């Protein structure tokens with residue numbers, strides 16, 4: 486796949502690197518320094534390169550939106566037409582001090598994004614795990630039961646693309662339903678953040694859902 490990274494920080498930098506190493510053609514875009522994008526592309530290897538958001542979006546099979554909530558409008562404006570594009574958003578609608586959600590309960594960051602770019606196909610994924618766990622999960626793929634990763638969206642084909650990208654990192658994709666379920670996954674991401682950053686076992690945390698056969702007493 487050709488994957489455009491919009492926001493090449495902790496999330497975009499790491500996921501883009503993993504997808505490049507998994508064989509995808511990755512374009513890193515949107516950082517404050519061009520040199521950083523070039524270094525990311527060089528270190529990722531494979532067919533990774535640096536570009537502008539418009540170059541990342543052009544001919545992309547999928548785009549990863551990985552910027553702070555306050556940068557959404559700016560990066561989207563730089564992309565040009567996003568009609569028909571699959572946008573996987575790992576972004577959370579956090580306030581400026583990153584202490585709480587500014588959209589919740591009656592809507593979600595993912596749904597707000599869908600309203601901003603109504604012709605794009607939005608999938609919410611990857612925001613329920615900290616960036617610190619990605620390389621460990623990638624290195625562990627194929628060994629033991631993979632950790633889960635919940636994702637949601639309204640378009641079946643876009644969700645297939647996202648599920649493949651989730652598998653490529655080493656997670657087991659768990660389809661949580663339509664995009665409005667981001668109202669639940671986004672606050673869940675804050676629980677994971679609490680455990681990762683305020684707990685005493687380090688930030689490289691993932692989770693796994695297990696289904697059991699129901700039994701009666």
Ligand SMILES: NC(=O)c1ccc[n+]([C@@H]2O[C@H](COP(=O)([O-])OP(=O)(O)OC[C@H]3O[C@@H](n4cnc5c(N)ncnc54)[C@H](OP(=O)(O)O)[C@@H]3O)[C@@H](O)[C@H]2O)c1
Nearest residue numbers: 492493494495496515516517551552553576577612615616
């Ligand atoms: N980090 C996590 O573990 C985590 C987990 C779940 C969800 N999320 C969500 O994922 C999204 C991305 O988080 P992150 O931690 O990856 O953030 P980040 O490390 O700050 O990355 C954001 C990217 O946007 C770029 N950027 C910011 N302002 C810019 C500007 N004015 N012009 C050009 N580029 C600019 C940054 O550039 P520079 O590279 O130059 O700084 C960086 O590449 C957020 O919505 C966050 O809530 C993060």
